Amino acid sequence: MEFDIPAISCSHCIKAITETVKALDPEAKISVDIASKKMTLETSKDRLTVVEALTEAGYPTC
Ligand SMILES: [Cu+2]
Incomplete structure (x- = not known):
């Protein structure tokens, strides 16, 4: 699935987002x-779960 995450601005954001997703699902493939x-x-997680975790981490998505 695809997410638009307007707050992405640098490699630190990518690291934070990757860690957030991996905490939900260690098997997730993320780019x-x-x-x-x-x-x-x-990922095996549903979209809403991912969106909620990203929002908590400071990366709201749509
Ligand atoms: Cu950043």
């Missing part, structure tokens, strides 16, 4: 693109 501010994710 984040700074330029387009998009995250692509393969």
Whole structure:
């Protein structure tokens, strides 16, 4: 699934987002693109769970 995360601005954001997702699902496959501010994710978790965790981490998505 794909997420738009407007707060992505640097590699630190990518690290924080990756750690947040990995805490939910250690098996998740994640890629984040700074330029387009998009995250692509393969996970067994549902979308709402991911959105809530990202919002708590300071990266609200839509
Ligand atoms: Cu950053």
